[in-house]
Amino acid sequence: MSWYEESVIYQIYPLGFCGAPKKNNGKLVSRIRKVVDWIPYYKELGIDVILFNPIFESELHGYDTMEYKKVDVRLGSNKDFQYVSEELHNNGIRVMIDGVFNHVGRGFFAFQDVLKNRENSRYKDWFYMKFEEDSPYKDGFGYVGWEGHYDLVKLNLENEEVVEYLFSAIRQWVEEFDIDGLRIDVAYCISKSFLRRLRAFTTSLKQDFILTGEVLFGDYNIFVNDQMLQSCTNYECYKGIHSSLNDLNLFEINYSLNRQFSKRQNGIYQSLSLLNFVDNHDVSRIASILNDKEELPLAYTLLFTMPGVPCIYYGSEWAEKGDKKDGDYKLRPKLKAPVKNEHFLLNKLLISIYKQEKALQYGGYETVSITNKQLVFKREYKKETVIVLLNAENKRKSVSLGEIKGQATNLLTKQPAVLESEIVMEPYDVMLFKLSACKMK
Secondary structure (H helix, E strand, C coil): CCHHHHCCEEEECHHHHCCCCCCCCCCCCCHHHHHHHCHHHHHHHCCCEEEECCCEEECCCCCCEEEEEEECCCCCCHHHHHHHHHHHHHCCCEEEEEECCCEEECCCHHHHHHHHHHHHCCCHHHECEECCCCCCCCCCCEECEECCEEEEEEECCCCHHHHHHHHHHHHHHHHHHCCCEEEECCHHHCCHHHHHHHHHHHHHHCCCCEEEECCCCCCHHHCECCCCECEEECHHHHHHHHHHHHHCCCHHHHHHHHHHHCCCCCCCCCCCCCEECCCCCCCCCHHHHCCCHHHHHHHHHHHHHCCCEEEEECCHHHCCCCCHHHCHHHHCCCCCCCCCCHHHHHHHHHHHHHHHCHHHHHCCCEEEEECCCEEEEEEEECCEEEEEEEECCCCCEEEECCCEEEEEEECCCCEEEEECCEEEECCCCEEEEEEEEEEEC
């Protein structure tokens, strides 16, 4: 077990959250200190970790890195972020930052040297150069960009100088900011040999250091194992949550959760702690993508009751909107003050339940009953059992509890309850019960 497995993570896109200019104008403004003002809110909500998307010097969005060892001037100085990290740690909140190692921006010093000196540059082998071709920027030579984006120049992570440079930056981040982990951007693009070296190096800096990676598809076991990452993004279930609700087909998310975590069905990720989310900085927010906003409580409930580590994208806990079709900047807004509406209150309650129930942190997943619009599942750990009920229908419904009967506690109301073979749920209702004197035939 690690601190990560019992955490609730809060993801911030700092350039947006702090209201930084879209383009780096070179002016130093200490905007990142705004995070400190929000610490009382994070503590009230129940956050254990702040995950910062890119904070280092770039020209535009943070993923076009120009300097790995210097905080973006639009956010402030290194001392500003050091202060933020210290204040978070002093309040019991850990710090993770984005590790963008697959590519750099064209303004990165080594690529600038290649632009100037071409084949004679000592840094030419830091990249995948094609001197016989030409780039869309008419540089007089070609190179590999990330997935065809030539503003993002792919690094050669097999080059020892590149590895040493990146590792020296990571060492500085640990020593200067005392970070507790990294989110590895586009981890699915990064060589496995580099990930192995990264795991060994970061563990040598901090024994409990965590690496979680951005993985979109395929077998997560390829990247998450004893030699590479400790966790990765669960995009399969991210898609399953909103798709199941929009299509009124809860079989989809139930299938994925069984496939991944069911002991009975030999779930393929039973030993992994994947990073769960309903939205992030790259996709439409849950409040915008759901066809029926009455289903928001169901999405939130799934986030905090399915196996894995829950991650909230800033503002989504109060149903902040943002549609991908309107551009990335609409997904990454400046926020003036937190909103404490009914969605915030539900998320706060679900977080408190998640943190007190080991069955929700470590239990497997088993279906109790399933229809297109209703889902009941259980999470069991040692002698503790939590039952989760969802009704995605717009009318009252009698829902089967299978063979579960006995005394229980309603975790949402803290009231005792007696469970029979069926229970009536209100429209768009969610229920959580912890079994005590449970009888199962």
